[in-house]
């Protein structure tokens with residue numbers, strides 16, 4: 604007699620399409636992955652916990668999308684191509700309506716990005732979603748955090764801050780027009796991993812990271828790992844379209860420190876400007892040059908007049924730091 608959790612597991616068991624790379628998917632003790640010759644396996648894990656990363660009444664279909672999207676965003680930031688992912692799920696009860704909806708959101712994105720579910724586990728416990736993604740990237744072509752050099756341009760994809768604005772709407776701390784609310788909540792709940800851009804930036808970008816905790820904090824990781832500093836112009840930041848309805852201080856704060864954007868922040872030598880723009884065009888994503896890497900350490904954010912910006916700069920720490 605199968606347990607209810609065996610039944611749940613069936614929601615996440617579907618035939619693995621043979622990609623040549625995934626040799627064996629769900630159904631054995633381990634999945635088998637054979638990365639293409641001369642490629643490194645890129646591996647990343649992200650965990651989403653109810654109450655910390657999402658609210659208890661979160662829409663399960665969006666949650667399925669986001670849980671995979673945030674992991675794919677890490678592959679994008681490395682310039683890696685997705686191969687497969689595993690899913691570990693703790694659930695307080697076997698709610699089949701919730702599961703069907705979660706699986707729909709998860710597999711819709713998996714199909715779009717052509718990544719296979721290759722294994723996982725389900726158990727009873729507080730709602731927790733843990734996904735591990737596997738990707739591949741040609742040896743020595745991964746976009747790492749430690750490759751930024753003085754005088755490199757700093758770029759970001761898409762726009763910033765709308766997801767942070769969406770969080771305020773969700774927490775009922777801000778009222779916006781219906782259309783701006785819809786945009787902000789879409790950005791918060793349905794991030795788009797920039798996989799095509801990551802692939803197109805191989806051999807072009809010197810360093811990259813995805814913006815999960817806020818531009819300042821995540822760019823800070825590149826600066827630290829590369830032992831360099833940077834100057835960023837607040838007035839050239841690509842402000843999200845819904846965020847543009849707010850005052851300038853809020854625009855700057857959310858664009859610089861708001862989390863959950865899942866855009867790419869990357870560096871490239873000025874000689875690569877045309878290649879960056881070509882890569883962005885081929886990926887169908889807007890990119891904006893927001894500053895330069897410097898030899899002097901530290902991060903300076905300047906306003907339109909070239910004066911240092913005075914901001915409460917704190918990285919986004921989900922719901923624990925209101």
Ligand SMILES: [Mg+2]
Nearest residue numbers: 677680813815
């Ligand atoms: Mg990341």
